[in-house]
Every structure is written in structure tokens, then in C-alpha cells.
Amino acid sequence: MPRHEPERTCIVTREANSPAGLIRFVLGPDQQVVPDLRNKLPGRGAWVTARYDMVEEAAKRRLFSRAFKTDARVPETLAQDIERLLRDDLRQGLSLANKAGSVITGFHKVESAITDKPIVALIHAAEAAEDGRRKLANQLRKRLGEAISSFPVIQELSNDELDLALGRSHVIHAALVAGAGSDGFLNRWQRYRVFRGIGADQTGLGDETGEPTIMKPAGTEAE
Secondary structure, eight states: OOOOOOOEEBTTTOOEEOGGGEEEEEEOTTSBEEEETTSOOSSOOEEEESSHHHHHHHHHTTHHHHHHTSOOBOOTTHHHHHHHHHHHHHHHHHHHHHHTTOEEESHHHHHHHHHHSOEEEEEEOTTOOHHHHHHHHHHHHHHHGGGGGGOOEEOOSOHHHHHHHHTOSSOOEEEEESSTTHHHHHHHHHHHHHHHTOOOOTTOOSOTTSOOOOOOOTTOOOO
């Protein structure tokens, strides 16, 4: 059975939620507020809803000092620093999925994978041309029909970031195949998008709440 973690209270909203939806902070030796994304650092923790605007509000209202009962030092770039860490984590998740053999790269290989493989997401470099995106979307639509409206399409990472994560040059289009590492990468992607407040875009990502939805692999039957 999965381990049950007690709910934590956000110091901004005062609402109790699962730790998965919050970010834990601790104080460093110099009384500086430090994000603890893995929830493993020692010391007393303060919890904030895992969104950019909530972290900024906690800093603006000096809520960390109140939570830690001391004059906590908050970096001016705290929210930006967390975004960078989550982005690094996302890139690392893609690297792990790639090492597990769950990533296919190259336009034509991705196009074939849409037809032949149990793909769970498309990945486009942020700089990818609209024509390539559209062609792959049309190919996916032939297979999924209306279900394409909630199929994950990751396009937050740049060409350079994809190259770094995958150890290859000039990666523009990729497909994520169901397997080891794919769920972990998608969960990291969800966390990054929620933090940035990114909702559904022109590809129809997400459910009615605006949060991304992890779909079943293309070609599988609904239960």
C-alpha cells in the first residue's frame, strides 16, 4: 500500500493539502529560506502551495518569518529559483526516460511511432516550426480522434535543453513511449506547469480544471 503522508497547511492560503501539491521550505544556517523540493532537508519546514504566485506572495507578506518565528532572509529571486530547479528536474526526468528507452526522436520516427507504438506524449522543442507540429498533430488525430483534446504535448523545453537531456544534437520532435521513466517525466511536467500556472493551450491540453491530464497510451482501449 502507498505510504500515507499527513496533510500540510499552506502559509499563504491556510488550507491543508497533500504535500504533493505544496513546496516545503527550510531555513539554512544563515537564516535564508531554502526550497526543499524533495522534502528531505532537516529542520522545521514551512509549506506553500506549489505555484509561482503563491511563493511570491509568501515572500511579499513576510510569511516565512512568521512561520519560522524569526527574521528569515528571503532571496529576491526565490520564485525564479524554484522555477529553474523544476525545469532542471523536468530535463533530468526526460534524460532518465531516454536512458530507459522510452524516448523516440526525429520527425519521421515520431510520425511512425504515432501509428505503431504506445506513445503517451509528444514533445516539441519550443522553437519547433508550426508546420511540423501540425503534421504530427494531424497524424495523432487520425489515431485518437477526439481523444487528442487531452493528449499531453510537451513544448516547454528549448532545443538546447532537449539536446542536453537526450545527449543528441538538434532534437526538435520526440515521442514518449509508455515504459520505465515515462510516468515520472509526465509527473514532473505536470508539477512544472502547475507551478507556472500554465493552462490548456491550442493543442487542447488538460481537463476542465486547466491541469494537464496524463492519457493512456495511444491505441489502447478505454476501460
